[in-house]
Amino acid sequence: MSTRVITYGTFDLFHEGHVRLLERAKALGDHLIVAVTTENYDSTRGKLNVSQSLMQRIQNVQKSGLADEVIIEEYEGQKINDIQRYEIDIFAIGSDWLGKFDYLNDYCKVVYLDRTKGVSSTQLRDETGILRIGVLGSGRIANRMVEEVRFVSGVNVEGVWSRQVASAQKFADVHELRVVAETVAELLAEVDAVYIATPHGTHGELARQAMAAGKHVLCEKPLALTKAEAQELYALAEQHQVVLLEAIKTAFAPGFQRMVAVARSGSIGQVRSVDATFTKLVTSGRELEAPDGGSISELASYPLVAIVKLLGTGYTDVTSSSLRPEGSEVDTFSRVDLTFPHALGTARVGLGVKAEGDLVVAGTNGYIYVPAPWWKTEYFEARFEDPGDNKKYYYKFDGDGLRYEVAEFAWLIRNETPESFKLRSSESITIAAIIEAARADATVLR
Missing domain, CATH: 3.40.50.720 (NAD(P)-binding Rossmann-like Domain)
Structure with missing residues (x-):
């Protein structure tokens, strides 16, 4: 009786690592089925920057000569159905997914294939x-x-x-x-x-x-x-x-980008203030060590990216207050206030104080509220004097969010584009300038 094997993947930009993986999967049995994911399914599972069409990716797998059969993966949960439909004996997948598919052991044998570290x-x-x-x-x-x-x-x-x-x-x-x-x-x-x-x-x-x-x-x-x-x-x-x-991962997250666009479109009127808070409790580590630790250097980049994206880089004044408890080398809670010609920005950051991590963008016609953790924006509301005018917005934020900055980085390199509109060099320089001023001139409380 033949042994039937199945494996899954995007197989974008088909390369030697893919070949080695399929060779190892094929060696496990007599008949190898390769499932290639659709663009829509890749999107739902948080896969970014897929550059080739589904048909191109299928053809790449077919040209390898390693697949006895190629099918399409279109939805979450399909693996269970495929295993039963095609009477699969072995499910094979790369070891970077170790443990992720153990639940399939109820249906067939699960084998995690070592990644090909020897690929040139x-x-x-x-x-x-x-x-x-x-x-x-x-x-x-x-x-x-x-x-x-x-x-x-x-x-x-x-x-x-x-x-x-x-x-x-x-x-x-x-x-x-x-x-x-x-x-x-x-x-x-x-x-x-x-x-x-x-x-x-x-x-x-x-x-x-x-x-x-x-x-x-x-x-x-x-x-x-x-x-x-x-x-x-x-x-x-x-x-x-x-x-x-x-x-700064927040700058590249789809929900945050849309929130900035909604706020700056005029839907809430002129933006007059941005109030953002980011705190976490830390008891040890480099975050609490001088000279480079502290709540401002560790966390202020997040609320400052919100302020700069919403109010611009033309601030006129920076003032800050910091709590540095007795015996601490660095600030454990700080407030940074920014003055703009027609608006105010406030950033609260803490390593030793916990507060509600929300974001409020106040405008002349309404305001935007982003609940904690706003730096992983998945949902926000535009709120108005008449609650009947309120609007709710929902967006995906996959994983830890770092994939968004990696995807943007790769896109810039491939397209020979030196700067991202999602976080311009002038904005990064402004954030560094504010951090420098806030750390240097803070009123220190003990």
Whole structure:
């Protein structure tokens, strides 16, 4: 009796890694069925930047000669039906989905196939146009980023560098990365771009090194803690003709973009104030360590991106107040107030104080309310004097949201576009300038 195997995937920009995966799946049995996902289903599951049509992707799989049968995956839950309909014995999928499909063991055997770490990165670049990314840093945010990249078509994380080689090795083992670099230069030689996820004070140095090597840079927020350094970095990006993008994920989220568009369209009248709060409770770690820690440097980028996107970059004054408890090296709660010619902006951030994390955009005809956590905007309301005029808006925010900034970064590089309208260099520079002023001139309370 023959053994029937099934596997699923988008198979966009079909490359050697796909071939190896299908070869391993085919070796498990006598008949391999390959299910290719539709654009609509990819969208519902949060997959971004798929560049080829469904028919192109099906043809790529067929041309490989490895599939005995090709079907289409169109909806959530279809795998269970397919397994029963096609009398499947083995469900095979890449090991980056380890544990995700264990529920299918009730219907057939589930096999997770190891990723092909030996695939040449040159092949990925030259044959398919895959963007090869290296990760600088191996902390919490870097781990979340690698998990999110798998939802962005045409992007592959090649390797990692960390100040601690053991940490980099552990990171690479967990995420099945090909390269564990002992030096930054070693990693740069293997990639087209880098994602910087190191402590704030190291961002500038690492970005300079990467751009000087001709590599594109996606840098965690804050890109810089001073206006001068932010200006210098964007000037270097222009000089070296590479993309430099600050990774403030909120700026790239579909719901947040739509909220800004609604607010600035005039539907609530003229925007007169923006009030945004972002707090989380932290008891230890670099966030609470001088000289670069504190609530302003750690969190202010989020409310400030809302203020800048809604009110612009032409503020006239910055004042701030910070709570620094006895024994603390940094501010644990801060309020930053911005004055514009015809509006006011307020950002509240905290590492040691918890508050309602909402966003209110006040206009002359009404206001927009975004509930906590507003920085992951999935829902907002436009509210008016007459409640009958109120409108509700709903949008997807998939995963941790990091996929949106990666997708934008990849799009800019592929389209040779140096700047994103979703977060312009002038806006990043303004955010750095406000952070610098707020930290330097805060009224400190104890």
